[in-house]
Amino acid sequence: MNELATKYNPSEVEDKWYDYWMRHDLFKSAPDAREPYTIVIPPPNVTGVLHMGHMLNNTIQDILVRRARMTGKNALWVPGTDHASIATEAKVVAKLAEKGIQKSDLTREEFLKHAWDWTHQYGGIILQQLRKLGASCDWSRTAFTMDELRSKSVTKVFVDLYRRGLIYRGKRMVNxxxxxxxxxxDIEVIYKEEHSKLYYLRYYIVGEDRYAVVATTRPETIMGDTAM
Structure with a gap:
């Protein structure tokens, strides 16, 4: 009879049982007569590795999906990663700069190759970290927001919504x-209407007897008006 260890040793337990779960496909799901229960993971960005917020979020999702399995539901937790294109580009550009490579010196195809290399490297790390956490995802359904299937689906949905008049170009603040x-x-900007003053500033045009007039509600920014 084996005695239980007096101290918990994760290296002796976690990998052993996770490998067992994987070998027996315990997290895979296919439609059947059971009540479905599905969670689509808010995909972490491929700009780095998981942080504490991911740990908390994914732990809660894992608890919910495991409980659903235990109550007899057909539970599915769909894993994936997000391209986060602008943030990813910044990371790739910084990495290239360390090697003395400027983005402007690369063709589109060359830069995309570097971007995909980054995605495969860090996207893979994130998925392995989720496994290390014990996440009970159906890994056969792993998705990436820029893979061919997802890209086609997004385009189709956007076109469909536009044709139905549900997508339109609004007046929004951008940075x-x-x-x-x-x-x-900047989707977190809170818009509100208010009464304000409009200040008119005249710029004297050198060599001419006239002015260029600019109207603004923020005269404090005028010293930075280098365009004029």
Missing amino acids: WDPKAKTALS
């Missing part, structure tokens, strides 16, 4: 990233 040279949405 310009001068380094990435792209507009970044």
Whole structure:
């Protein structure tokens, strides 16, 4: 009779049982007569590795999906990773800079190769970390937001929503990233209407007897108006 260890040794327990679960496909799911219960993991970005927020979030999801299995439901936890393109590009550009390579010196295809290399490297780490946590995902369904199937689905849905009049271009504040040279949405801005003053500033045009007039609600920014 084997005696139980007086101290918990994760290296003797976790890998052993996770390997057992994997060999017996205990987390795989296919449609059947049971009540379905599905969680699609909010995919972590491939810009790095998992952090404490992921640990908490994924632990809660794992508890819920395991409980659903134990109550007889057809439980499925779908794993995946997200491209987070702008953030990923910044990481790739920084990595290339360490090697003395400028993005502007690369063709689109060359840069995409570096981006995909980054994705495969860090996306793989994230999925392995989830396994190390004991996540009971159906790994056969692993998805990436930029893979061919997902890309086609996203395009189809956006086109369909646009044709139904559910997607439109609204007036929204954006932040310009001068380094990435792209507009970044700020979805957390809270909009409210208010009465304000409009200040008119006249710029004297050198060599001419006239002015260029600019109207602004924020005169404090005028010292930075280098465009004029």
